[in-house]
Amino acid sequence: MWQETALKEPPDHLAVELEFLEILCAAAQSGPEKRGEYAEAASVLWNDFRRTHFDLWVPRCVQAMERHATMPVYKILALILRQLCEGE
Numbered sequence: 738m739w740q741e742t743a744l745k746e747p748p749d750h751l752a753v754e755l756e757f758l759e760i761l762c763a764a765a766q767s768g769p770e771k772r773g774e775y776a777e778a779a780s781v782l783w784n785d786f787r788r789t790h791f792d793l794w795v796p797r798c799v800q801a802m803e804r805h806a807t808m809p810v811y812k813i814l815a816l817i818l819r820q821l822c823e824g825e
Contacts, residue, residue: 751798754791758783796822 761779795818802815 751795754795757786761786792822 761783764776764779799815799818799822802811802818806812806815
C-alpha cells in the first residue's frame with residue numbers, strides 16, 4: 738500500500754503517475770462481485786486524473802522524449818505513452 742512517507746519520487750514523477758494508473762486498473766479488475774462498482778469508480782477517477790493532471794504535461798513529455806531520446810528504451814516508452822495518451 739502506498740504511503741506518502743515511503744514515496745521516493747516527487748508526486749508528479751512519471752513513475753508515480755503510472756503507478757496510480759496501475760492501482761486504478763487493479764481496482765477495476767477486482768473480484769466479480771465488485772467488478773462493476775470498482776470499474777465504474779476507477780473509470781471516473783481515471784477520467785478526472787487524466788483531465789486535470791495527466792493530459793496537462795505527459796503529451797509534452799512524450800514529444801520531448803520522441804525528439805531527444807537516444808536510447809531505445811526511451812523511444813519505446815514514448816511510443817507506449819503516446820498510445821496511452823491517444824486512447825480513450
